[in-house]
Amino acid sequence: MSDIAASGRARGLLILFFAGLVLFLYLPIGILALFSFNDGDVSFPLQGFTTHWYGDALTNPTLLGSLERSLLVATVSSVIAVALGILAAFALVRRRFVMKSAVSALVFSPLVVPYLVFGISLLVLFTALDKFLTDTMGVYIGLGLHSVVIGHVVVSLPYAILTIMPLLERLSLSLDEAARDLGAGPWETFRRVTLPLLLPAIVSSFLIAFTLSFDEYAIASFLAGTQPTWPVYLFAQLRVPSLLPQLVAVSSIVLIASVLLVGAAEVGRRVAERRYAGSLPETG
Amino acid sequence: MSTVDARADAVRVGRRSDRRATVGLLSAPLVWLLLFFVVPVGFVAAYSVGAVRIFPTDGSVSLADWQRFLTGGSIYLDLFWKSVLMSLAVSVVVVLLAYPVGYFLALCVRKRKYVLLLVIIAPFLTSFLLRVLAWKVILGDQGVVNTLLFWLNLRAPDDPVPWLLYSRFTVMLVLAYVWVPFVALPIFVSLDNLDRSLLEAASDLGSSRWRTFVRVTLPLSVPGIMAAFVFVFVPTIGEFVTPQLVGGTEGYMYGNAINDLFTEGLDWQSGSVLALFLLLVVAGLMVLFGRWIQVRNVAG
Numbered sequence: 001m002s003d004i005a006a007s008g009r010a011r012g013l014l015i016l017f018f019a020g021l022v023l024f025l026y027l028p029i030g031i032l033a034l035f036s037f038n039d040g041d042v043s044f045p046l047q048g049f050t051t052h053w054y055g056d057a058l059t060n061p062t063l064l065g066s067l068e069r070s071l072l073v074a075t076v077s078s079v080i081a082v083a084l085g086i087l088a089a090f091a092l093v094r095r096r097f098v099m100k101s102a103v104s105a106l107v108f109s110p111l112v113v114p115y116l117v118f119g120i121s122l123l124v125l126f127t128a129l130d131k132f133l134t135d136t137m138g139v140y141i142g143l144g145l146h147s148v149v150i151g152h153v154v155v156s157l158p159y160a161i162l163t164i165m166p167l168l169e170r171l172s173l174s175l176d177e178a179a180r181d182l183g184a185g186p187w188e189t190f191r192r193v194t195l196p197l198l199l200p201a202i203v204s205s206f207l208i209a210f211t212l213s214f215d216e217y218a219i220a221s222f223l224a225g226t227q228p229t230w231p232v233y234l235f236a237q238l239r240v241p242s243l244l245p246q247l248v249a250v251s252s253i254v255l256i257a258s259v260l261l262v263g264a265a266e267v268g269r270r271v272a273e274r275r276y277a278g279s280l281p282e283t284g
Numbered sequence: 285m286s287t288v289d290a291r292a293d294a295v296r297v298g299r300r301s302d303r304r305a306t307v308g309l310l311s312a313p314l315v316w317l318l319l320f321f322v323v324p325v326g327f328v329a330a331y332s333v334g335a336v337r338i339f340p341t342d343g344s345v346s347l348a349d350w351q352r353f354l355t356g357g358s359i360y361l362d363l364f365w366k367s368v369l370m371s372l373a374v375s376v377v378v379v380l381l382a383y384p385v386g387y388f389l390a391l392c393v394r395k396r397k398y399v400l401l402l403v404i405i406a407p408f409l410t411s412f413l414l415r416v417l418a419w420k421v422i423l424g425d426q427g428v429v430n431t432l433l434f435w436l437n438l439r440a441p442d443d444p445v446p447w448l449l450y451s452r453f454t455v456m457l458v459l460a461y462v463w464v465p466f467v468a469l470p471i472f473v474s475l476d477n478l479d480r481s482l483l484e485a486a487s488d489l490g491s492s493r494w495r496t497f498v499r500v501t502l503p504l505s506v507p508g509i510m511a512a513f514v515f516v517f518v519p520t521i522g523e524f525v526t527p528q529l530v531g532g533t534e535g536y537m538y539g540n541a542i543n544d545l546f547t548e549g550l551d552w553q554s555g556s557v558l559a560l561f562l563l564l565v566v567a568g569l570m571v572l573f574g575r576w577i578q579v580r581n582v583a584g
Contacts, residue, residue: 004480004484004493005483006391006392007493011392014387014388015388017388018400021464028419029418083312084316087312087313088309090309091310095305095309097310107314111515112567112570113325113566114522114539114563115519116524117560117562118321120328120555121328122324124338125328131338154316157313157317231413235413258410262409
């Protein structure tokens with residue numbers, strides 16, 4: 001079969017191309033990681049091995065504060081996005097209603113709106129709202145983490161729905177019916193049958209939303225106000241060359257943490273799929 | 285009441301509770317999107333024509349800002365076309381880079397193709413800002429490339445290659461680097477879902493491999509290519525971070541102009557005109573290309 005797609009020589013070229021692209025993708029990241037262990041600034045030649053940038057970073061209160069804020073924003077926004085995503089996915093998969101295609105276009109449209117445009121739209125709206133509230137009631141809300149959460153939920157929602165829908169489509173309705181026949185109410189059926197079966201997709205969608213939010217700069221830069229999240233802080237500090245090795249060190253830690261997290265989720269997903277293997281129909 | 289009536293009643297009640305359940309499911313996500321997505325965009329549209337005023341300096345209702353922008357009375361329309369060309373070039377390059385990889389993984393690899401696919405996609409999980417920054421380190425005056433050139437005695441240390449950083453070329457290179465992993469997925473999916481018996485049939489009928497590729501495989505993977513293209517074009521045309529970090533004045537893009545009008549120039553009304561124009565262009569593209577794009581292939 002494989003020889004229909006490519007001759008021996010073409011295959012060799014494709015392997016070479018693949019290896020070249022992997023090198024192209026990983027070399028810059030690797031070089032940057034190298035500098036987090038360099039006992040000097042971020043330029044050649046290398047000065048010697050050190051881990052003190054890691055120590056410095058982990059005792060830098062402003063840096064840690066921004067990481068904390070990003071963890072908070074990512075957690076809250078992905079919990080909301082996944083909850084809304086489950087609701088929308090159920091409606092889109094299991095329900096028939098008028099204007100379904102319009103609803104589906106609306107929920108997926110944040111995928112194709114540039115974050116810059118969306119970020120400033122929320123900025124303009126929130127600023128106008130604040131102006132109005134100050135003038136009429138003397139209330140001032142201001143920008144901050146809450147506005148970043150609101151924006152991140154909007155952009156994560158389509159990804160959450162897209163991750164949950166395929167599994168929901170594979171999930172047999174007869175399981176629900178069986179539970180209902182055995183006397184379970186709709187909520188109990190959802191909580192004890194559907195939700196556990198959906199868990200792998202829910203975990204994936206949470207992780208996707210979490211990583212998206214944790215790394216999001218454009219929207220956060222307009223909406224964070226005086227509470228910079230990690231990417232906003234990172235961008236502001238990029239102008240300070242002496243801080244660069246610390247920033248790279250933190251990013252290396254974040255990278256390793258996210259790889260571990262995704263790996264753990266993947267293992268969990270496999271275990272869960274094996275456990276429920278009997279309840280899912282074969283996929284073609 | 286006859287049984288038929290009773291049954292009709294039951295169906296009606298069922299439908300009503302069904303409808304209520306649908307409304308229950310949809311209300312929370314739709315309200316969120318309306319309040320925080322549709323309303324803000326609509327508000328910016330109103331603001332761009334002066335229908336709402338926020339600051340005392342804001343103009344009243346008029347299309348003057350739009351007119352000045354569209355008739356080339358400002359520099360922004362030229363900047364827009366420059367950015368379109370840059371984004372188009374980046375999208376083409378990214379698709380050309382990702383297609384052979386998707387083809388290789390989907391059709392030439394039998395074992396471990398998903399692991400290899402993950403290897404390509406994984407860099408997308410690392411910080412976007414850091415991936416841009418890496419190139420600053422590589423291409424800077426004391427970066428990897430210039431140091432290498434110096435060591436090879438090709439260039440004096442006080443005479444680094446100037447166009448490596450802060451140029452249009454750098455912005456395009458870095459954008460391509462950033463988006464390749466993202467695009468490998470839709471292309472892979474479209475090729476992986478290809479009915480292989482079509483390839484066998486073409487080969488049985490005496491078609492050469494090249495001809496099979498051009499006449500069968502390539503046309504069937506067009507949806508994947510289109511999706512990939514749009515999903516690189518949309519974020520890169522609205523890009524302002526990468527040019528800010530590695531673009532200098534030559535790499536300045538349309539997105540930078542919008543960002544500057546909001547953060548530095550503080551002319552929010554003109555900024556809204558520019559932003560809304562960008563949104564309309566993207567929306568137009570989606571209407572044109574929408575039928576090609578399987579939104580699902582993106583989150584796979």
